[in-house]
Amino acid sequence: MRALVFGQRVSFVEAYPDIEVGDGECLVRVHLAGICATDLEIAKGYMGFAGVLGHEFVGTVESGPRDWRGRRVVSEINCPCRKCDLCQAGLANHCRERTVVGISGRDGCFADQVAVPAENLHAVPEGISDEEAVFVEPLAAAYQVVRQCSIEARSRVAVVGTGRLGLLVAQVLAATGCRLVAVGRNPATLLFCEKKQIQPVSTRELVARQDHDVVVECTGSPEGLKIALAMLRPRGTLVLKSTYAAAAALDLAPVVVNEINVLGSRCGPFPDALDALARRQIDVSAMVSRTFRLERGVEALEAARSPDHIKILLRINSP
Ligand SMILES: [Zn+2]
Ligand SMILES: [Zn+2]
Helix, strand or coil, rough: EEEECCCEEEEEECCCCCCCCCCCCCEEEEEEEEEEEHHHHCCCCHHHEEECCEEEEEEEEEEHHHHHHHHEEEEECCEEECCCCHHHCCHHHHCCCCCCCCEEEECCCCCCCEEEEEEHHHHHHHHCCHHHHCCCHHHHHHHHHHHHCCCCCCCCCECCCCCHHHHHHHHHHCCCCEEEEEEEECCHHHHHHHHHHCCCHHHHHHHHHCEEEEEEECCCCCHHHHHHHHHEEEEEEEEEECCCCCCCCCCCCCHHHHEEEECCCECCCCHHHHHHHHHHCCCCCCHHHEEHHHHHHHHHHHHCCCCCCCCCECCCCCC
């Protein structure tokens, strides 16, 4: 099968070996896949991963348990052992033995087919297009923020970073009715926020006052973290959504002095994301900058690095 593979570097492979499908797994024919910051970090060596890249996708089940065959699906990416202490404690996303689609120990979805446990699948309702469904995984990650910290209408909240993930997080937060600002440097994505009635603030014009209850850091840069800390009130909550390939030199003194709550935040609830898309509460279509064919995957990853683009998709198979 065709695949976009990372070894020493990223390359398109015409004849990647067929996938072995494990017990209880489904083989999914991938229609459309999304490139996110994690893929770009992996391509720089984050996680020490080697294999087929990609974890955001929508496709059709080709083989596996009968009740799933032929259905259009999205898939959660953590594949837990169901046996370890963390799995037993209901923390399967943190399973000690887990593999993660396209990130750790398991081939990803930038290929004709991907194998995933049937229990990871969610059927996509007809009203949601492939172009929308491909956003379910990152949108679920955005919903994790509101699952982890309580946000009320009077809460002052900021999202730092108006890239792919930041725009999803900002839209999810806006739906809570909280007092929200989105801080970014890209005029195009700030304009996107404005159109969604989210108050945009250019990084250049920002006057940070330590007066926000919650700040969500979505830039993936040490500078973004610095801005986030400067905006947080004492005893406020800092939510970290970005992973870094390189260790950033962090000044943690403000965390101590201002008694900041630091909250790491990763994968989130798929049902919340599917429900929001079905109800047209979150606009993802306007975030797609370009769609490439899988053969041009290397070029697509390059495009995803450009600040001029928001979301880059890979068209892999027609539905
Ligand atoms: Zn992702
Ligand atoms: Zn486990």
